[in-house]
Amino acid sequence: MSVLLETKAVVKQFGEFRAVDRVDFRVQEGEVLALIGSNGAGKTTLVNLISGLLTADEGHILFRGHDVTKQPVKERIRAGIARSFQLVNLFDQLSALDNVALAIFSRQGKTRRLLSLADADRPVWQEATDVLALFRLDAHARTLAGGLSQGERKLLDVAIAYALKPKLLFLDEPTSGVGTREKAPIMDTIVSVVRSEGISAAIIEHDMDVVFSYSDRIVAMHQGTILADGTPDQIRRDEKVLTTLIGTPEPPRPSQGGG
Amino acid sequence: MDIALIHVFNALLYASVLFLIAGGLSLIYGVMRIVNLAHGNLYAFGAYVSAWIIGYLSTSVAVGEAGSGAPTWVLLALLPAGALAAAAAGALLEPTLLRPFYKRAEEYQLLVTFGLLMIIDDVIRFLWGPYPLSASVVFENFGSVTVGDTLYPTYNFLVIGVGALAAVFLWAFIYRTRFGVVLRATSQDMRMSAALGVNVNRVYVQAFTLGCFMAGLGGAIIVPSQSAVLGMGVDALILSFIVVVIGGLGSLEGALLGALIVGVVREAGITWFPEVELAVLYLMAAAVLLVRPAGLFGRA
Numbered sequence: 302m303s304v305l306l307e308t309k310a311v312v313k314q315f316g317e318f319r320a321v322d323r324v325d326f327r328v329q330e331g332e333v334l335a336l337i338g339s340n341g342a343g344k345t346t347l348v349n350l351i352s353g354l355l356t357a358d359e360g361h362i363l364f365r366g367h368d369v370t371k372q373p374v375k376e377r378i379r380a381g382i383a384r385s386f387q388l389v390n391l392f393d394q395l396s397a398l399d400n401v402a403l404a405i406f407s408r409q410g411k412t413r414r415l416l417s418l419a420d421a422d423r424p425v426w427q428e429a430t431d432v433l434a435l436f437r438l439d440a441h442a443r444t445l446a447g448g449l450s451q452g453e454r455k456l457l458d459v460a461i462a463y464a465l466k467p468k469l470l471f472l473d474e475p476t477s478g479v480g481t482r483e484k485a486p487i488m489d490t491i492v493s494v495v496r497s498e499g500i501s502a503a504i505i506e507h508d509m510d511v512v513f514s515y516s517d518r519i520v521a522m523h524q525g526t527i528l529a530d531g532t533p534d535q536i537r538r539d540e541k542v543l544t545t546l547i548g549t550p551e552p553p554r555p556s557q558g559g560g
Numbered sequence: 561m562d563i564a565l566i567h568v569f570n571a572l573l574y575a576s577v578l579f580l581i582a583g584g585l586s587l588i589y590g591v592m593r594i595v596n597l598a599h600g601n602l603y604a605f606g607a608y609v610s611a612w613i614i615g616y617l618s619t620s621v622a623v624g625e626a627g628s629g630a631p632t633w634v635l636l637a638l639l640p641a642g643a644l645a646a647a648a649a650g651a652l653l654e655p656t657l658l659r660p661f662y663k664r665a666e667e668y669q670l671l672v673t674f675g676l677l678m679i680i681d682d683v684i685r686f687l688w689g690p691y692p693l694s695a696s697v698v699f700e701n702f703g704s705v706t707v708g709d710t711l712y713p714t715y716n717f718l719v720i721g722v723g724a725l726a727a728v729f730l731w732a733f734i735y736r737t738r739f740g741v742v743l744r745a746t747s748q749d750m751r752m753s754a755a756l757g758v759n760v761n762r763v764y765v766q767a768f769t770l771g772c773f774m775a776g777l778g779g780a781i782i783v784p785s786q787s788a789v790l791g792m793g794v795d796a797l798i799l800s801f802i803v804v805v806i807g808g809l810g811s812l813e814g815a816l817l818g819a820l821i822v823g824v825v826r827e828a829g830i831t832w833f834p835e836v837e838l839a840v841l842y843l844m845a846a847a848v849l850l851v852r853p854a855g856l857f858g859r860a
Contacts, residue, residue, distance in 0.1 A: 375757045
């Protein structure tokens, strides 16, 4: 596996507070990675630096070998970095299908054409329909996004990011605010799409069952630095992780699936 | 019975033109959150341009023959010139005059568009003088049909047809095309659309141009039957406000329903209670504001 994304000693400072402190972070091609850590550990800031919502104060971010440290969000999306949002950010008054189509249009960068014939856009609607089907939302294609359940909104959010055809997909708490019973089906759907397409995914998640079940590798952050980095089994036995993050020296109960 | 039918036609005629004007006003507000007070005058501008071109070509001077001007189909083909002129004005005005004010408070936008209203008023007066401009030759050449025992102008059916077609096209445009998706997304959340890579400035100028085109089209198709006169813009603006207050500012469905309601009430008013016709319209708008402040189709 080759390195898809690499950060080299990136720093982000908010006043006196160093949210991200000289972090070297890597994502390999095709892996599903989980980013864990308590609130304020710097996970979301790191993802914001990589996706371009924030600009790094120091250090470099390399994506497929190119330095993207100073690039604006749009260019990073074009390059293949996409993310879903922690606060589900959908166009509530657009149908699920329109939400996905919009992402495809913006990926194609042809929104300037005022009068494109319906025929020219037929492949887009077809693709949008296919994307919805991948995420098991095809039954809701014509439903306004505002009328979907919380779990469906989470899936649609990921579907939109997926429609941007990323190489690297950041998922910010894909199961937060969703009932326990809904979590597994959502993660199953997302991870199976990601794996079958060979997309690298980095998941920020607080639910340790989800983390240990679905990721190939886990990166634990604490106070702006990387505390530990390894396979789920390594992380499960890591003393530092157990004491700082999970708060108890007992290993967490083994989860079903095992990742 | 025939009289009733004629009242229905008149109401539809009125609703068609009102829909074009108010639909444009509503579209612009829906996307850009700007209440364009100059909108009525863009309608007037469209009417004047069309009347001027038709008046010029229909006189023998232009064509050089004695007695007759250009044939009716040529005049009809040139009628949309007013709509194109209004669209061109919109494409010019949005980036230069409105764009600098988006980040300011709404009062500034109202002041700018009010200033624009007066400027267009004076431009019309300057270009075409204080007298009405007629394009009635098109209206007359269309002749009339008999509805029962009464004669009814054929041209009015063309206006109704254009209004209905415009509504269908707009609906398809907004809900079935790429541009429509981008437009609705921008209308709902401008910043998120920009984050997805939508060029918001371009969407704004396109929406404003389309809105002005609709106003200009309204002016262009009505001018053969009514002439272009000073003050027609402000009259249209006030009625459009009643339409969008009833239907809901920013909603095309609302503009359509509002235009139909105002068209029917106005026709009924002219026939049965001419003294209080406008008052009834204002009262209806007030009643809607009391019961549903966002209008029948408005977003709260």
